[in-house]
Amino acid sequence: MSVAILGAGAFGTALAVALSANGPVTLWARDAAWGRDNPRLPGVTLPDAIRVTDDLGSATQAGTLLLALPAQALGGFLADHAALLDGKRLVSTAKGIDLTRLTGPSTLLSEACPQATIAVLTGPSFAADIARGLPTALTLACADRKAGLTLQHQLSTPVLRLYLSGDIIGAELGGALKNVIAIAAGVVIGAGLGDSARAAIITRGFAEMTRLAIRLGARSGTLAGLSGLGDLTLTCTSAQSRNFRFGQAIGARQPFDAAITVEGAATARAVAALSRKRGEDMPIAAMVARLAESSISVDDAIQHLMTRPLKEE
Structure with missing residues (x-):
């Protein structure tokens, strides 16, 4: 199953680095001109298994999409691009509450993409630690247990341990x-x-x-x-x-x-x-x-x- 990360900030880039240990990963950036060294994550050169692109249509061909976008930017992004995401496995990594709607990212995703499987990846983690391969444990929450188990195995690595929860x-x-x-x-x-x-x-x-x-x-x-x-x-x-x-x-x-x-x-x-x-x-x-x-x-x-x-x- 293919994986893409939408958002090339420090955390999205770090996740791409970690998940590249499992196979090819696509990292979508609004501006991919920085090549293999993302200024948002200094000192980290992207492994060859990561494909960086500014082509959102290409990135969303993956079956599993991790949305590493700021919480306050997610609503606007979905308003413009929900059609590309619906029907996919969508994993939110945003940590915030939408100021306009007073709801969390999962609600925004489920309303904009009713045919998608929604999950949340969260927990104690700094981008620099993940990118360096330091041991990290996170929570993966998904209301659909079968889909959650699939994602848990797909997104876990030898140094990134995911605990499954049904409480999004x-x-x-x-x-x-x-x-x-x-x-x-x-x-x-x-x-x-x-x-x-x-x-x-x-x-x-x-x-x-x-x-x-x-x-x-x-x-x-x-x-x-x-x-x-x-x-x-x-x-x-x-x-x-x-x-x-x-x-x-x-x-x-x-x-x-x-x-x-x-x-x-x-x-x-x-x-x-x-x-x-x-x-x-x-x-x-x-x-x-x-x-x-x-x-x-x-x-x-x-x-x-x-x-x-x-x-x-």
């Missing part, structure tokens, strides 16, 4: 919501509040993630797995995380490179709107949304969270 909602919400909490953890460190405060943010943030995910139909056990707690732990404790670095810059009152995609900033706004709509209290996510849009100061955000009414855990 939980898997993609874990990947999306952890980015919001990672920004909050970065703010804590950037503001010099210490590791004890970061531990509190991670723990209370995980509680927020779990509450909303369950309200939206996820299983609590999924949030305790790789796609939830695992990814949360990674992104809240490593400077490799763009979301953590973004929060760190906010906390330190320093500028951040606007050219770097920070999925958690848009997701925080989507989560704030979604939690209001669902009547779910998510104070950390709400503060991250306000910090990301500069509508509250770091000091005021900290004071707001620390002076909330006392409650049981």
